[in-house]
Amino acid sequence: MKTKNKLSSEDFSRLETVEELRALIQDKSKDCNKVEKTILYNEELRLLQIELVKLQQWISKTNKRIAIIFEGRDAAGKGGNIRRFMEHLNPRSSRLVALNKPTEVEKGQWYFQRYIKELPNPGEIVFFDRSWYNRAVVEPVMGFCTTQQYKEFLVQVPEFEHMMYEDGVIIIKFWLSITKDEQLDRFEERKENPLKRWKFSPVDKQGQILWDKYTHYKEEMFSKTHTSYSPWIMIKTNDKQVARLEAIRYVLSKFDYEGKEDVKTVLTPDPNVVMRYYRSNTNID
Numbered sequence: 001m002k003t004k005n006k007l008s009s010e011d012f013s014r015l016e017t018v019e020e021l022r023a024l025i026q027d028k029s030k031d032c033n034k035v036e037k038t039i040l041y042n043e044e045l046r047l048l049q050i051e052l053v054k055l056q057q058w059i060s061k062t063n064k065r066i067a068i069i070f071e072g073r074d075a076a077g078k079g080g081n082i083r084r085f086m087e088h089l090n091p092r093s094s095r096l097v098a099l100n101k102p103t104e105v106e107k108g109q110w111y112f113q114r115y116i117k118e119l120p121n122p123g124e125i126v127f128f129d130r131s132w133y134n135r136a137v138v139e140p141v142m143g144f145c146t147t148q149q150y151k152e153f154l155v156q157v158p159e160f161e162h163m164m165y166e167d168g169v170i171i172i173k174f175w176l177s178i179t180k181d182e183q184l185d186r187f188e189e190r191k192e193n194p195l196k197r198w199k200f201s202p203v204d205k206q207g208q209i210l211w212d213k214y215t216h217y218k219e220e221m222f223s224k225t226h227t228s229y230s231p232w233i234m235i236k237t238n239d240k241q242v243a244r245l246e247a248i249r250y251v252l253s254k255f256d257y258e259g260k261e262d263v264k265t266v267l268t269p270d271p272n273v274v275m276r277y278y279r280s281n282t283n284i285d
Contacts, residue, residue, distance in 0.1 A: 041241045047265040048248045049088050058257035060093050063122035065169045069131045072176030074207045075186035077237045082127045084244045098129035136221035141213050154224045161230040176237045177285045222277045232277040246273045
């Protein structure tokens with residue numbers, strides 16, 4: 001005899017549509033909020049990814065050069081966000097940049113040199129999983145650069161980005177904001193999950209211990225590098241799914257690409273999740 005609240009494999013085998021799944025869960029369970037949220041997320045993500053494909057086609061056609069930077073504390077969701085952006089894009093005109101620590105040769109070069117060769121070509125969109133902003137936060141916190149190198153970086157980076165802006169490179173800078181408790185939970189999940197364990201590193205271990213030091217350098221970075229031509233966009237990421245959708249929405253909202261008028265969802269990002277950095281703002285991290 002079947003229990004009313006228990007879902008069987010037989011139940012699932014009869015399903016053909018999402019609507020049937022919704023009806024089944026509502027019939028079998030009083031609390032279906034989590035499943036409903038996941039269904040809505042997947043539906044919304046699909047609609048937004050369709051728009052990303054249209055955007056990429058327009059970028060290729062108009063020879064735009066787009067660089068999207070994802071920065072944030074460890075476990076803030078940079079990789080997960082980028083994967084949802086790139087999932088259905090044409091790999092011939094989209095690219096992920098996630099550089100390892102500099103080689104001995106690169107250490108002797110101008111700091112920005114190894115990033116310049118990774119900048120987008122005409123018609124290309126490039127996603128940076130961390131960027132030259134390593135020198136603004138991670139490196140000074142962990143002692144990977146000197147005080148002089150750090151100070152020189154903060155002076156040079158606005159000029160570096162202004163040259164790109166003048167040359168037509170469009171830069172979108174995301175800071176993924178996460179609370180200390182949520183970061184700890186995600187660290188624990190990484191250690192427990194064999195598919196995510198590779199993500200956990202000695203640097204991650206310091207994320208909680210040096211939280212306040214990270215906060216100090218993060219705020220210094222914003223105050224020196226948030227400009228009218230290259231602003232910082234803050235995204236609250238304690239809810240991973242919401243953060244992914246809103247990040248895509250923000251990017252789509254910045255361009256008047258072909259076919260945008262036929263969109264079947266909202267492209268205006270939620271201002272409670274996505275906002276420009278201002279020094280008066282209180283951020284969750």
